[in-house]
Amino acid sequence: MGDGWELLTRIRGPRDLDRLSPEELDGLAAEIRGFLVDAVSKTGGHLGPNLGVVELTIALHRVFDSPKDRVLFDTGHQSYVHKLLTGRQDFSRLRARGGLSGYPSRAESEHDVIENSHASTVLGWADGLAKANEVLGKDDHVVAVIGDGALTGGMAWEALNNIADAKDRPLVIVVNDNERSYAPTIGGLANHLATLRTTDGYERFLARGKDILERTPVVGRPLYETLHGAKKGLKDFIAPQGMFEDLGLKYVGPIDGHDIEAMESALTRAKRFGGPVIVHCLTEKGRGYQHAEQDEADRFHGIGPIHPDTGLPVKTAAASWTSVFGDEMVKLGREREDVVAITAAMLQPVGLKKFAETFPERVFDVGIAEQHAATSAAGLATGGLHPVFAVYATFLNRAFDQVLMDVALHGCGVTFVLDRAGVTGDDGASHNGMWDMSILQVVPTLRMAAPRDAEQLRAQLREAVQVDDAPTVVRYSKGVVGPAVPAVRRVGGMDVLREPGTVPDGPPGMSGMGGTPGPDVLLVSVGALAPMCLEIAGLLDKQGISTTVVDPRWVKPVDEALPALAAEHRVVVTVEDNGRVGGVGSAVAQALRDAGVDLPLRDFGIPPRFLDHASRKEVMAEIGLTAPDIARQVTGLVAKLDGRLDDEPSRAAAPARD
Numbered sequence: 001m002g003d004g005w006e007l008l009t010r011i012r013g014p015r016d017l018d019r020l021s022p023e024e025l026d027g028l029a030a031e032i033r034g035f036l037v038d039a040v041s042k043t044g045g046h047l048g049p050n051l052g053v054v055e056l057t058i059a060l061h062r063v064f065d066s067p068k069d070r071v072l073f074d075t076g077h078q079s080y081v082h083k084l085l086t087g088r089q090d091f092s093r094l095r096a097r098g099g100l101s102g103y104p105s106r107a108e109s110e111h112d113v114i115e116n117s118h119a120s121t122v123l124g125w126a127d128g129l130a131k132a133n134e135v136l137g138k139d140d141h142v143v144a145v146i147g148d149g150a151l152t153g154g155m156a157w158e159a160l161n162n163i164a165d166a167k168d169r170p171l172v173i174v175v176n177d178n179e180r181s182y183a184p185t186i187g188g189l190a191n192h193l194a195t196l197r198t199t200d201g202y203e204r205f206l207a208r209g210k211d212i213l214e215r216t217p218v219v220g221r222p223l224y225e226t227l228h229g230a231k232k233g234l235k236d237f238i239a240p241q242g243m244f245e246d247l248g249l250k251y252v253g254p255i256d257g258h259d260i261e262a263m264e265s266a267l268t269r270a271k272r273f274g275g276p277v278i279v280h281c282l283t284e285k286g287r288g289y290q291h292a293e294q295d296e297a298d299r300f301h302g303i304g305p306i307h308p309d310t311g312l313p314v315k316t317a318a319a320s321w322t323s324v325f326g327d328e329m330v331k332l333g334r335e336r337e338d339v340v341a342i343t344a345a346m347l348q349p350v351g352l353k354k355f356a357e358t359f360p361e362r363v364f365d366v367g368i369a370e371q372h373a374a375t376s377a378a379g380l381a382t383g384g385l386h387p388v389f390a391v392y393a394t395f396l397n398r399a400f401d402q403v404l405m406d407v408a409l410h411g412c413g414v415t416f417v418l419d420r421a422g423v424t425g426d427d428g429a430s431h432n433g434m435w436d437m438s439i440l441q442v443v444p445t446l447r448m449a450a451p452r453d454a455e456q457l458r459a460q461l462r463e464a465v466q467v468d469d470a471p472t473v474v475r476y477s478k479g480v481v482g483p484a485v486p487a488v489r490r491v492g493g494m495d496v497l498r499e500p501g502t503v504p505d506g507p508p509g510m511s512g513m514g515g516t517p518g519p520d521v522l523l524v525s526v527g528a529l530a531p532m533c534l535e536i537a538g539l540l541d542k543q544g545i546s547t548t549v550v551d552p553r554w555v556k557p558v559d560e561a562l563p564a565l566a567a568e569h570r571v572v573v574t575v576e577d578n579g580r581v582g583g584v585g586s587a588v589a590q591a592l593r594d595a596g597v598d599l600p601l602r603d604f605g606i607p608p609r610f611l612d613h614a615s616r617k618e619v620m621a622e623i624g625l626t627a628p629d630i631a632r633q634v635t636g637l638v639a640k641l642d643g644r645l646d647d648e649p650s651r652a653a654a655p656a657r658d
């Protein structure tokens, strides 16, 4: 660890905090901020959220005794300070293979509990842990940190309903209120928190009143106890009735989340309360780093590597799938007045900023509420509009039932645009978009497209919004959009990208292997993997194996022309950036069976495993989704068919976790 972090290097675990004086604690907070800017500007990561929880996390670990007490974080992107205070201070490979995860990780530390980076789950975890403590008679504490954004998620309110019902079950909820998700948090809850924020006089009044009365002889203490006992009435008088107290939850706050002493005092009171209690703390996302503080978009919520002195990105981003979608949405919006857009608190990350600036009345930010987004889209469609819900693929998982039972069952024309589909890599297991083309396979009437390049994204988005009686899905990868991949010809709704080459020293169309007429392999290339599939075909050519590469464009339903095209070949291979289980390969195999086309088929995709964080390229290599790996497998298969090999080569080695 570099020098300059004299206090931080003394902290090897939470209990080392107990020995620091108030002045040293403030010094530690300053060192942590400097460390975060220095480290995260090199690696990229969630700089803004973590700059906002420095004092909060120090106070948490001074008041509670982790890991005996469970300190839980919602979403977990704001757990860097927690890691620094629990023995993990090498951030040189943050979010990189073999380095620290960007989220809590049980493999890293006994202080970490929730690895799932999907928002709004922490209160469910906390309720379960608190119930377990009660059943087992343990007096350990459970403290859950949830952001104001995550608090807009439905799961949080399902948990609060249960938590509020157990008046004697200790549980501390810290609401980290920085008034933002990425952008300012929306909705009635945000407005209510704002109301509470502006009544901080109550806490100051109480603190000052307690101080005066405790110094008043004889009558002072009893009077304070009476006033404190009448606190509810007092609070009503000073602060509007909080919905948390309406729910039956004790509310403490609002507290300055950057004042360690005030936070410790509030957390200590909450810890002693003996029932569910909310500590509402006010923080600033990006605090202490001016470029983050001045970032209107999202306070440096999630950044790539930057120049620390300017805050400017080290690399300028090339055209992304997201930007292609965003630009096309604006054009669509001009042509179709019925097209409206929905985001779940991620307007800019999903590319809807320009649409929102152009059509402010036709975009709806529902907060971190993907289930509500899907069902409200069914309402919008039924009301005569065509909603486009743009969301990261992994986050649609939680809205599966709404897609099935609200949108599809009612024949609603809703288009789901899934960004970050496929392996994303550095955000870890819960962020890979590897389940959408499996879970959505079972939704009757739903049509799903996977564009291979920018032109196909524009085309397939337009085809999708033409469908007004069923859900449509368009899914694409994270990051820079790939090169244009032209079609050679159209078969049904599919694009042939490459005709089988004439195999060296064999007659045209004759396979070099086994000498049977017709090309050897039909390679079904799904979405953005088209360049890799063309590379595979080139490698197979060198093995004397002739290959047709076809892009189905719409992967659900399987194109009616595919079985007949397959029947011209000896082997079918599918390649997708989605889970193998129940993916496109499975659907193609089923379509061939249904059409009576009995051919060997090998499906290549993501194995049903949780993939540890690493770069996308590293993860794809680990799971064997590379051109050389697949070409080797297919060569072995064809050789086996020709009797030149007893068995096919084994698939790639299993990555970290099953």
Ligand SMILES: Cc1ncc(C[n+]2csc(CCOP(=O)(O)OP(=O)(O)O)c2C)c(N)n1
Residues within 6 Å of the ligand: 049, 075, 077, 078, 117, 118, 119, 146, 147, 148, 149, 150, 151, 176, 178, 180, 181, 182, 285, 301, 344, 345, 346, 368, 370, 395
């Ligand atoms: C289900 C789900 N939807 C969207 C996201 C993307 N996301 C990550 S952090 C974040 C904002 C969280 O805001 P808040 O809870 O207030 O935490 P803060 O970043 O302000 O500390 C969002 C929308 C997610 N992680 N999970």
Ligand SMILES: CC(=O)[C@@H](O)[C@H](O)COP(=O)(O)O
Residues within 6 Å of the ligand: 075, 077, 117, 301, 302, 349, 420, 424, 427, 478
């Ligand atoms: C924590 C979270 O869910 C998001 O902030 C996530 O990190 C998004 O990552 P990208 O937008 O960089 O894909």
Ligand SMILES: [Mg+2]
Residues within 6 Å of the ligand: 147, 148, 149, 150, 176, 177, 178, 179, 180, 181
């Ligand atoms: Mg927030």
